[in-house]
Every structure is written in structure tokens, then in C-alpha cells.
Amino acid sequence: MSVLARSAVTMLSAVSASAAWAAQSSINLQTPVTSVAAEIYDMHTLMMVICLVIFVAVFGVMFWSVFHHRKSKGAVAAHFHENTLVEIAWTVVPVLILLGMAYPATKTVIAMKDTSNPDITIKATGYQWKWGYDYIKGEGEGIKFVSNLSTPLDQIKGQAAKGDNYLLEVDNPVVVPVGKKVRLLLTANDVIHAWWVPALGVKQDAIPGFIRDAWFRADKEGVFRGNCAELCGKDHGFMPIEVHVLSAEKYAAWVADQQGKMAATTEDPNKEWALAELVAKGEQVFAANCAACHQADGKGIPPAFPPLDGAAIVQGDKAEQIKVVMEGRAGTAMAAFGKQLSDTDIAAVITYTRNAWSNQTGEAIQPAEIAAAHN
Structure with a gap:
């Protein structure tokens, strides 16, 4: 193995180790639970390491030069220009760095756009200021509901202690099975919104009159939270997203329960209400x-x-x-x-x-x- 290859392996090992540690801390990105989110996380860490190396190298040389070639030591500046070797170096090296960064970024973006062959398709519609969900394909087809912020008003007004999931809890969460590919069709009813759940690796704008799509496949059960990531009006900060990933058995039970509730609440359109x-x-x-x-x-x-x-x-x-x-x-x-x-x-x-x-x-x-x- 060449020296360059060994250096690359060492750097990647260090990146993986640091990412594993940082994922447990509260100051980093959310711990990824999908393959795409993991790629985004690793790419982010790698880019940060590359930027850090460049920063240290450039400013290290600059400060060394300033210190060792200062006027008080009698240093005399050299006069030269049109150094072909230097010009080639400062052109080729950045190009190689950018190409090295572009490859994983392009690979991840392509993976993010592959919404083919989903197991479940859910249409998410952004409203001011809530989300509407329609299960339009797969197990649970026909289920629909509106998801509103459920944080109590007294917490928002500062009249009560704030809960653990302050402004990140809803009355009707999105529910999906673990290990299944879920395709999201995103649109909006009024202004531009954005459906963003970092742990799932999904951030996609919802634009009135257009259908955008995204996907995720959660690798483990749990509750994952996000927000509308587009400034959409007065209550933009009160438009959270909550996704519950369940086992196949629990998901089937949830589907049956939702279908039962929908059947029970189906109302006669001709009923005369008091x-x-x-x-x-x-x-x-x-x-x-x-x-x-x-x-x-x-x-x-x-x-x-x-x-x-x-x-x-x-x-x-x-x-x-x-x-x-x-x-x-x-x-x-x-x-x-x-x-x-x-x-x-x-x-x-x-x-x-x-x-x-x-x-x-x-x-x-x-x-x-x-x-x-x-x-």
C-alpha cells in the first residue's frame, strides 16, 4: 500500500471514530437512522475534516512565514512573479480537492433522489401551520389525517414548565414500519413549506402547485422529530413533524386501529345536526x-x-x-x-x-x- 493510500485509510478511520463519538453528543447532527442520513452525516464530517486540514495548513504556513521572516530579523522580501510551477500547483491542488469532495456529495444526492419501488407512499401537504397526510399506496392505503402541534398553550406562553419535546410534538404523528421504503410526495396548499427530519435524511420543499418527492427507510424503531424548514409565516416555528417507526406487527395494529376509527367516524352527509x-x-x-x-x-x-x-x-x-x-x-x-x-x-x-x-x-x-x- 502506498504512503498516500495509507494516509487516506488513516484519515477515514479517524473520521469514523470521531463521528461515532460525536453522534453521542448533544452538539452534533442527529444520530442517523437511514442509509442516506448516515451518508450525509459521514460526508459532513469528512468535509469538516478536509476544511480543518486546509485551514491548519494554510494558516500554519502563513503564521510561520510571518514569524520567521519578520522585519525585526532583517528579512528582505524576495521579488519574483510568473512562477509557472506555483501557478500550476495552486490550480491543480484545489481542483483535485474539489473533485474528491464532489464524488461523495454526488453519490449521496443520487441516492436521495432514488424514490423507485417504494413499499408505502404518503402524500404530505403543508398548510399554515400544520401538515396533512394521505397514505395513498401500500399497507394503510386510504388513511388520512391532519397533524397539529400539541404542545400546551400554557407552555408556549411561559405559564408552565416546558416539556421534553417542547414545540416538537404533534397530535397525530406519521407512523411507518421499520425496514420499509417510504416515498413522500410533498406539496403545499398556500405558501412554500419544507418537510425536514434530520435523522431520516429528508429535507424537501413543499411548493404549491408542484409535487416533489423524497424517501427514507428507517433501520430501527423509534420516534424521530423535525420541523418545517421554510419560513412560512407567523407560526412557522409551530409546525413540527413527528415520525413513529414501528415493528411490522405494531404497524399493522396501528393501521387496523386507524381504519376502524375512520369507519366509525364516517358521517351521513345528509344528517341534520342540532x-x-x-x-x-x-x-x-x-x-x-x-x-x-x-x-x-x-x-x-x-x-x-x-x-x-x-x-x-x-x-x-x-x-x-x-x-x-x-x-x-x-x-x-x-x-x-x-x-x-x-x-x-x-x-x-x-x-x-x-x-x-x-x-x-x-x-x-x-x-x-x-x-x-x-x-
């Missing part, structure tokens, strides 16, 4: 989807987020409010909930706002009216 039933259900929907902007007391945060308490849109023609809730308002943070919520949920939340606080219209909006508005 006003009190709609108000009670609407209060829950409002708390999960609207209170962040319009506030629990309906006062809003003017001028960006107008109040609903006493608002003309709420006390006026119900058709106009239905249209705004379903389609949103262009140029504002008001999202289009027609694609996010069921007809019953939309009917309930509108009924709630029309009969909460000082609003007492006495009107009950039925799911059939929302279905008619869709058409």
Missing part, C-alpha cells in the same frame, strides 16, 4: 385550526388577523362566510379549509363562530350546505 351539537364540535375544530390567528376569545390580532367576535362576515350572509372558509382570502394568511376539513367540520366551525362570544345568530349550518357549496 345547533348544540354543531357548536360543541365546532369549538374543537376552531381550537385546532383557527384559534392561533383569531384567538380563543375571537378578538384576533388586528390588522393581520381580524376579529371574529362581532365581525360583519360572521353576522352577515352565511353564504359569504362559507365561501371564505372554504376558499380562503387571496393575499392574506386565511387558508382555504375546503381541502383540509370535512364538510361536517366546516359546517360545525362556521356554526360555532356564528353563535360564540357576542355572536348569537341562532343559525345552524348543515354539512349538506357545505357539500352543495363544493359543487
